[in-house]
Amino acid sequence: MKTILLKNRPEGKPQTSDFEFVERDKPSPKDGEVLLETKYVSVDPYMRGRMRDEKSYIEPFKLDEPIQSAIVAEVVESKHEKFQKGDFLTGMLQWKEFQTSNGKGLRKVSKDKVSLSAYLGVLGMTGLTAYFGLTRIGELKEGETLLVSGAAGAVGSVVGQIGKIKGCKVIGIAGTDEKVEMLKNEFGFDDAINYDKTDDMAAAIKKAAPDGIDVYFDNVGSYTLDAAMENINRFGRVINCGAISLYNETEQPTGPRLETKIVKKSLKMQGFIVRNFEEDFEEGIEQLSSWLKSGKLKHEETIVEGFDEIPQAFLDLFDGKNKGKMVVKV
């Protein structure tokens, strides 16, 4: 049975050599446990942070131990009273083909209504991140202008669509012409900018939003954030959801100081992780499911096949090779 360990803490951009595949015996469940077979594995940018040996909101991965991410798994044997063979469960699990669990932190999902992979995306952490970020942190109101970076990614594509559902003007930033077209044609964004073909991002945003930006949902940080700040309106809110452009930096990055602007324009910049809203997850899943069923919300996935492809799929996130949620089907 294959297991993927963290072999090295990456310096800068992670590489396949930072991961190690090992063979382990298939475990047997004890009383009160289930044996799980991994079906879908989520790979996410935030995991780069857990590869550092740094105190953070979540414990770092340990060297020579299995990596962990959100996973959908099937119960193949059960000695747990709440779960039966054939159930599908989701939660934080390890990169192993099989594993046992006492069920703590796992919840049952149904494959009837939506595809199982949706529970790693639009009905999982990324969809909830979009939902709570926009509503709780961004306090997005009808008629406002919303800018989102990483717009073709798992979080960004949901952010933009919720913006449209809420009656806002939505502008996305993404890295290929194909993604830009997808945002406008499939997801209903009002406009989208290809950052790879844009020399002056602040000017491009100004062109797309001549009346300025009220809410900026930031997945990337750095120059894109600076450009958004050039265009932000009074009482604007920046939702600091991620800073993928900085995650592989080895030195402390510098940039323009923002505090004078924050004061002058009464701006708010606020970071969060989705777990801060754990108590309200049911509300979020219900709302997102209802939009999904009614067709108001579409979800895009990039599904890579094969357990062996998990590390590469993770690495591909940093080159923007995914459209929507990146998931590995085992």
Add this chain to the structure above:
Amino acid sequence: MKTILLKNRPEGKPQTSDFEFVERDKPSPKDGEVLLETKYVSVDPYMRGRMRDEKSYIEPFKLDEPIQSAIVAEVVESKHEKFQKGDFLTGMLQWKEFQTSNGKGLRKVSKDKVSLSAYLGVLGMTGLTAYFGLTRIGELKEGETLLVSGAAGAVGSVVGQIGKIKGCKVIGIAGTDEKVEMLKNEFGFDDAINYDKTDDMAAAIKKAAPDGIDVYFDNVGSYTLDAAMENINRFGRVINCGAISLYNETEQPTGPRLETKIVKKSLKMQGFIVRNFEEDFEEGIEQLSSWLKSGKLKHEETIVEGFDEIPQAFLDLFDGKNKGKMVVKV
């Protein structure tokens, strides 16, 4: 009658030559107007921003026209039904020995309970800035650790005292040993740091607050903000009230990018101006008055005498020559 005009838009640090004294005729009030004699003039760091020809939350000062600030004036002649000779009024007025007004934006103040200059400080914009910043933006809670820069200034000294009233651990940053002693001995701060004698501000904050900072009330920006961010706890709030250390910069200042930390620690940075809370001013004045009367809140003033000294008093703010509110008594 003397009037002070803005002669030049300062480049970098303002100088006395940026101001011009001219003689004007004493005006006469029309029906519905009062004639006011200037008694106390407020000088405040935010006014530096109005000297730039830049769009902001408040109109820039015009060249060759009188400068405006918060003033307490006496009604010396009244053709206004609501005001009588001998009343004292406060509001935004011009740097003139005498001026007429239709009373719009002015409110009556009483010299019975507190000194008139208090209405330019602890019961005026600076006290209200401290009150609303801490309560509305900072959401300060009992038992938290509060750091405030510009702590010996008009806003900072009230911030720290409210922090103590709310049952918090309070640490101040100021620029002289005398101010540091004042913060600890007169205002009851738990600790205070002299930035002028501190090479490593982050280490000094860590020493004063080994368990980290929950709320940072920032009046100065720049390196001090960076050092505070090194010590901020998860769910920490930065109240961006001012950035006096940057107001005289002529180039866009740069510094460490904060977005990764903002995400990781679920931080909030939020700027404001006191006018955002205009509807709640009565609540604030009432609360501050009650603390003032009960002796829980002390107010420190640096009072300079003479109309001619107004520009110099303003310039002295940038060298930290004031303790508490800087006011000119005419």
